[in-house]
Amino acid sequence: MKRPWSHPSVVLPLLIAGFLLLTFRCSLHHAAQQASSSSRRAAAADHDAGRSYVVDAKLAELAAVDPAASAVLRAAETLLLKGNRSLTRAPPERRDAAVRGLRDWLGRQRFEPQVMAKLVDLIKRPIDRYYAAGATDGDDDVPVRPYASCAVVGNSGILLARERGALIDSHDLVIRLNNAPAGGRLARHVGARTGLAFLNSNVLSGCAGARRLAGAAGCRRCRAAYGDRVPILTYMCNAAHFVEHAVCSADAEDGAAPAPVIVTDPRLDALCARIVKYYSLRRFVRETGRPAEEWGTRHEEGMFHYSSGMQAVVAAAGVCGRVSVFGFGKEPGARHHYHTLQRGELDLHDYEAEYEFYRDLEERPEAIPFLRDSGFRLPPVVVYR
Numbered sequence: 001m002k003r004p005w006s007h008p009s010v011v012l013p014l015l016i017a018g019f020l021l022l023t024f025r026c027s028l029h030h031a032a033q034q035a036s037s038s039s040r041r042a043a044a045a046d047h048d049a050g051r052s053y054v055v056d057a058k059l060a061e062l063a064a065v066d067p068a069a070s071a072v073l074r075a076a077e078t079l080l081l082k083g084n085r086s087l088t089r090a091p092p093e094r095r096d097a098a099v100r101g102l103r104d105w106l107g108r109q110r111f112e113p114q115v116m117a118k119l120v121d122l123i124k125r126p127i128d129r130y131y132a133a134g135a136t137d138g139d140d141d142v143p144v145r146p147y148a149s150c151a152v153v154g155n156s157g158i159l160l161a162r163e164r165g166a167l168i169d170s171h172d173l174v175i176r177l178n179n180a181p182a183g184g185r186l187a188r189h190v191g192a193r194t195g196l197a198f199l200n201s202n203v204l205s206g207c208a209g210a211r212r213l214a215g216a217a218g219c220r221r222c223r224a225a226y227g228d229r230v231p232i233l234t235y236m237c238n239a240a241h242f243v244e245h246a247v248c249s250a251d252a253e254d255g256a257a258p259a260p261v262i263v264t265d266p267r268l269d270a271l272c273a274r275i276v277k278y279y280s281l282r283r284f285v286r287e288t289g290r291p292a293e294e295w296g297t298r299h300e301e302g303m304f305h306y307s308s309g310m311q312a313v314v315a316a317a318g319v320c321g322r323v324s325v326f327g328f329g330k331e332p333g334a335r336h337h338y339h340t341l342q343r344g345e346l347d348l349h350d351y352e353a354e355y356e357f358y359r360d361l362e363e364r365p366e367a368i369p370f371l372r373d374s375g376f377r378l379p380p381v382v383v384y385r
Contacts, residue, residue, distance in 0.1 A: 055369040056282065062292055063278040063369075064111070067301045069269070076106055076239030090243040098246040101263065102239055108266045111274070113374035115267035119318030120144050126260045127196070127231045133257075146379075147173040150320035153190060154309045154327030155180045157335035164384060165191040168326055175233075175316060177308050178203045179225040181339050190327070190338065194226040198312040199234045201241035204261075208244040219248035219258070231259040235269060235311055264311065272314055274370050276306040279353035303348040310354050314371075317361070317378050325383040328358060358383050 079087070080102055090098045115122075125144045151171035153159075155178065168174060168191030175196045176182060183192035199222070207222040223230065234245065248261045284295045309328060316323045327338070330351070335341065358381075360367050365378045 053364075053367045055278075059278055059281045059285075059292055060274075060369060062281055062295070063274045065301075066270075066273050066277070068303060068305050069273060071302065072237065072239065073106070073109060076102060079239050080106065087240070087243055089240070090246055094243070094246040094250055097249065098242045101245055102242045105236060105239075105242070105263060105266060109270075110267060111270040112267040113271050113370050114376070115265055115271065116318045116371070116374045116376035118265070119268065119315060120146050122265050123233060123262055123315060124319050126262055130231065130257070130260050147320045149173070149322040149324070150175060150316045151191070151324045151326060152309070152312050152316050153177070153180070153182075154325070155337045155339065156327045156329055157338045158329055158331050158385075159189050159327040159338045161331070161334065162384075163188045164326060165189055167191075167324075167384075169193045171324060173316075173320065175312055176226070177312060179207065179222070180337070181225065186338075194230050197226055197230055197232045198308060198315070199232055200308045201234050201236045201238060201244070204232070204234050204248065205238070205241045205244045208247055219244070219250075219261075222248060223259075228256075229259050232261045233264060233312075233315065234261060235264045235308065237305075264315065268311070268315065268318075271370060271374075272306045272311045275314075275357060275368065276310060276350065276354060277304070278369050279357050280304075280350040283350070283353045283356065299350065300348070304350070305348050307349045307351070307354060310357070313358065313361070313381075317381065318376070321379050323379055323381045325358060325381065328383065329355060329385050 080099070087095050087098050121144060124147065128144060149171045150173040151168045152175045153168060165186075165188045173195040174191060174193045175198055176194050177198050178200060179197065180190075182190050182194055204222055207224075208219045222232070232248070234241075236242070236245075245261055245263060249258065280299065281292050281295050284290070284298060285292050288294075288298075290297075313323070313325055313328075330336070357368065361378070362381045362383050365381070366372055371378070
């Protein structure tokens with residue numbers, strides 16, 4: 001008697017079912033392997049990306065040391081201790097104003113990344129007050145809204161290879177650096193509008209110096225690039241330049257109030273200095289394999305500093321709802337500045353480190369040391385290369 005399970009009508013379905021079950025199990029195992037492999041790759045990618053999000057405590061400690069800034073502060077304190085008479089370059093009627101500006105500047109010397117949340121008040125409020133022409137101090141209680149969009153226009157020669165002038169001019173605020181020319185035959189490349197001039201105080205001193213004893217007229221050359229109604233934001237790299245600041249802040253010859261000359265807050269200066277030095281230290285260690293303590297063998301610490309453009313970008317991030325960056329970078333054959341014949345870079349800046357900072361600002365701002373500790377939410381940033 002044949003066993004029921006051995007009947008051909010039963011065996012064939014069982015074989016088919018067994019084959020399907022085996023195939024299904026193999027498929028599940030393969031899928032599980034793929035999922036596991038994908039997870040490992042994703043985890044590895046997350047780990048690689050996450051490594052740059054971790055702030056190196058040693059680099060952060062070294063970045064806090066700024067011999068160049070310390071030298072400027074020592075000179076400023078010495079200048080102030082000598083009294084008003086030491087600022088003899090200032091016209092007598094502007095000497096007290098120069099001393100007051102210097103004292104206020106020295107009184108705010110500290111590292112405080114939270115200053116980012118105060119930049120709208122520190123930079124935009126005096127500009128709004130100037131344009132309102134009649135606003136009183138009581139208006140300080142009214143919140144100031146950031147600019148909707150800002151364009152920071154660097155001076156790199158790469159600008160001449162593009163025609164982004166109209167795009168630049170479409171922003172609510174256009175910030176230009178160190179009186180670089182705009183408009184005219186350059187308009188299609190760099191635009192024509194300027195809403196804020198960012199000047200290193202060396203530039204301010206140079207353009208005001210020729211006629212600094214002539215009151216506000218001494219600042220006329222500084223304002224010639226963009227006009228009398230364009231405010232100036234200046235970084236003080238020399239305490240003696242408060243003389244030029246006082247002169248440029250004086251009433252014009254016709255009695256009209258000049259556009260404000262705003263000194264960058266020292267807390268912003270300290271933040272920028274630490275960020276750039278951190279990126280420079282990290283780049284040095286990565287490229288040389290040497291200890292970070294040897295960074296000074298490549299850079300002269302007493303002279304090392306961030307560029308005017310870098311600080312202008314950070315300031316824009318504090319006062320704008322959206323930031324576009326133009327003219328930062330270099331290409332073979334392009335001049336260092338689009339408006340000069342200079343091709344070489346200044347040794348006191350680490351431009352490559354600053355370019356890395358701009359990439360992080362654009363793509364992953366949460367990775368930026370010090371700035372991410374400010375509690376300030378950075379706006380979207382686009383770097384046009």
